[in-house]
Amino acid sequence: MLNNSPALIPLLLLSTAISIPVLAIKKTRLAYPIALAASLSAVLLSFYNISRVWSDGAIPYHFGGWLPPIGIQYLLDPLSAFVTLALNVVAFVVLCHAGAVVDRELPGREVPYYALALLLLCGANGMILTGDVFNLYVFLEIFSLAGYGLIGIGEKQASVASFRYLIMGTVGASFYLLGVGFIYMVTGSLNMADLRNILPLVAGNPAVIVGLALIVIGLGIKMALFPLHGWLPDSYTYAASTSSALIAPLGTKVAAYVMIRILFFVFDAQYVSRTLPITDLIAWLAAIGIIYGSVMAIAQKEMKRMLAYSSVAQISYIGLGIGLANPLGFIGAVLHIMNHAFMKGALFLVAANLRNNSGHSDIARLDASFRKKLPWSMAAFTLAALSMIGLPPTAGFFSKWYLALAAIDKGKWLFLAVILVSSLLNAVYFFRILEKVYLIPAAGQGDGKDLQSQAKGSLLGEEKWSLMVPALVLSFSLLLLGLGNATLVKNVIQRIIPLGM
Numbered sequence: 001m002l003n004n005s006p007a008l009i010p011l012l013l014l015s016t017a018i019s020i021p022v023l024a025i026k027k028t029r030l031a032y033p034i035a036l037a038a039s040l041s042a043v044l045l046s047f048y049n050i051s052r053v054w055s056d057g058a059i060p061y062h063f064g065g066w067l068p069p070i071g072i073q074y075l076l077d078p079l080s081a082f083v084t085l086a087l088n089v090v091a092f093v094v095l096c097h098a099g100a101v102v103d104r105e106l107p108g109r110e111v112p113y114y115a116l117a118l119l120l121l122c123g124a125n126g127m128i129l130t131g132d133v134f135n136l137y138v139f140l141e142i143f144s145l146a147g148y149g150l151i152g153i154g155e156k157q158a159s160v161a162s163f164r165y166l167i168m169g170t171v172g173a174s175f176y177l178l179g180v181g182f183i184y185m186v187t188g189s190l191n192m193a194d195l196r197n198i199l200p201l202v203a204g205n206p207a208v209i210v211g212l213a214l215i216v217i218g219l220g221i222k223m224a225l226f227p228l229h230g231w232l233p234d235s236y237t238y239a240a241s242t243s244s245a246l247i248a249p250l251g252t253k254v255a256a257y258v259m260i261r262i263l264f265f266v267f268d269a270q271y272v273s274r275t276l277p278i279t280d281l282i283a284w285l286a287a288i289g290i291i292y293g294s295v296m297a298i299a300q301k302e303m304k305r306m307l308a309y310s311s312v313a314q315i316s317y318i319g320l321g322i323g324l325a326n327p328l329g330f331i332g333a334v335l336h337i338m339n340h341a342f343m344k345g346a347l348f349l350v351a352a353n354l355r356n357n358s359g360h361s362d363i364a365r366l367d368a369s370f371r372k373k374l375p376w377s378m379a380a381f382t383l384a385a386l387s388m389i390g391l392p393p394t395a396g397f398f399s400k401w402y403l404a405l406a407a408i409d410k411g412k413w414l415f416l417a418v419i420l421v422s423s424l425l426n427a428v429y430f431f432r433i434l435e436k437v438y439l440i441p442a443a444g445q446g447d448g449k450d451l452q453s454q455a456k457g458s459l460l461g462e463e464k465w466s467l468m469v470p471a472l473v474l475s476f477s478l479l480l481l482g483l484g485n486a487t488l489v490k491n492v493i494q495r496i497i498p499l500g501m
Contacts, residue, residue, distance in 0.1 A: 017118035075131035161234035172221030182211030226289025236308035241352030283323025289316030294425035332402035346474035
């Protein structure tokens, strides 16, 4: 059965998502342990998969025994194994946290939440593992539909945000499908490896050029690449906190992975950067998005909305690495897919803890009382914020470092300036929160009720360890990832760099 491991993760998650409404129809409390067990199984299988790839090389799996290009192929290679492991670990930690807040945030909707969460993970893993461009579209729709549902069951404004995401997401998926259709019309194949061999022979065909342009636009919408990011701020802000913490680390990162896979492993790096310099356009849009997202984050008064605009800037770092289209840029982009998943997961979990403790995540209402009530959550926020800014030795520093080296290598000094300026802007919007929590005294300290509220926590812990520990795990992982950066790049990511780059 382990020979089928490339297909096991999506099948496991899909079957469990379908089973949850049946198994938990009478006992809703069963939904959480079932979902958690499925997510943990996905993590364990991801570890097994990456160990197999490292020992045996790329492992293809053919559904029904049909060989490509006729049949559907899953491909477990170093890139797909690495990304599935990173995202499944983050998703598991977020679901551990969800058990303590879903009952309060989504009363009576626990079963659909966990079913949709596993469908989201199924779609994400399927998009990463598939070696077929049309099968990728199928998983893209599964992922998107689950995302619409997770966002829609949030606050009152969430239904509007979800509908907007649905409209833009449908446009993006339609663009992608049209692009695949154009390419299939010329090549007669949907298998990625087969397309890699055929496309150089028809690279100048107008249908191939139009197809690639449509695919990039469609993925740009899903990736929230500036200026196609309009669906993201409201979606992340108004979704339930536990939904935001799940979608933010996964959603745009999976789309970025697909962009990398299509541009550099289906098409050729030289083709998309020189013959048809589409990567130059991506790099310039990403540079604008980095500054735009950072400036808009500064202007926000609500933490989740600030983190949403921060995501626009952070996904643009990945876009910049893709756009630079050189080995250093590729390393920076892949590193930032992993780093940002951990960083943004930790930050949204802390926002959920704030809302669970005080009923809000309004930046203006933060003060030193939160340092006393939620000492470890705020420590987790601080570490994740430092990583977002890019201070060593946190993980965020190293992905930005490789992006800066890539810009220097290409002679793109303006892009280097954008990276440096954006780090200063990141410091502005994160340090204003740290200032309020660690430096500004709580209002009305003489009030007995307020003092009692401040005394709920202690320096040794918080009221709910089930909320505190997941945020700490993700944030302190950023130190481990930063300290182990050289080993990670040398032994993992350098093996992933595509040929011809």
